[in-house]
Amino acid sequence: MKFKKILVTGGAGFIGSHLVDGLISGGYEVRVLDSLDKQIHPSGRLPDYFNPKAEFMRGDVVRRADWLKALAGVEAVVHFASAVGVGQSMYEIERYVHVNSTGTAILLDILANGKHTVKKMLVAASMSSYGEGSYHCHDCGQVRPPLRSEEQLKKKDFRNFCPKCRKPVKPVATDEEAKQNSNSIYAISKKNQEEMVLNIGAAYNIPAVALRFFNVYGPRQSLSNPYNGVAAIFISRIKNGKAPLINEDGGQTRDFIHIRDVVAACRSSLEISAADYQVFNVGSGRPTTILEVAEILIRLFRADLKPEISGKVRKLDVRHCFADTGKINRLLGWSPKISLEQGLAEVIEWGKNEKAVDLVEKAMYELEEHGLR
16 A cells, blocks of 8 residues: 655654655655654754655644644554653653653544545554563473572573473563563553553544564664664664673673664555554564674774673563564565664664764663662
8 A cells, every 4th residue: 555645754854764764765754753853863953864855843742733733634644653762661650651651642543533545554562572582492382481580690690481381491482462561651552552552543444553662773873862673772882982881791682683674664554455454573583792792893983991790680670572574574575684783884874974972871870779770
């Protein structure tokens, strides 16, 4: 299905702006609603990379009047505007719930109660809603362990154990049917967003799709936002001549997916009717340790640094979680194309002229101040 005009909320941000470019190159008219939040846009102005062919509206998703203006005449909504950051969400609780849950509720209330032209909705969901990923136990089969206890982590034992027989388990890919064991306010709010959008979409016959993004990285990701993805945080440290700081032993894994692959998944979800009312993982399907990411970046920078493995832990952190991408490949024919090393080299090249203010230690201090580290 093709749409004449698409609204992208958060369309001046990292993921949103890349999608705006992709949609415009595909012949769509695009309107962007974005508040230009200073944590993401410190200048308070539109970034230089913003596509001049897009219509920009400065506004906030928690204001009904801004939604009403933004929705006028659009046929599809891509809702990316969110407060982002797992750790920060645990002490800015009201803000995260207000922006993510209430902001989405206002959109859905308008669609349920007013006249509109919206024919499809796409919402950015999150892998964080899974909590710990899936694991295989030799004796019990596939299991979902709870978060590791503080007592265990204090002993520097970072392993995961079977919740049934207590034997060590091996991480495996997590599929969309896995229970969402959200373990932060951010994760809860993202789970809430996807459930509300899918629920109202089904009730009012507005096809809706929830995309559970894993660790998205690429050009335009702020190098000065310490609540950003780990790749951008490490790049900021290295650019400032500092070693990447790594919690635990560095063996924890994540699933890194390049922004261009994400844009392709978004476009397929919008255009292919098989996506309607579905939830999809959007990840590489490959686990990468945090230590490996740091080592790749140091090598690409040719920096005389070594990762600093602290052995410290952050409360509520998961050990392993990576995507099973079988469903999105089967229904939409999507699969990732860009390798991690290729993608990180691209980010480094883009970041050569970007300002990188290292605020990682400040963010860690805030976590410690709130008893979260």
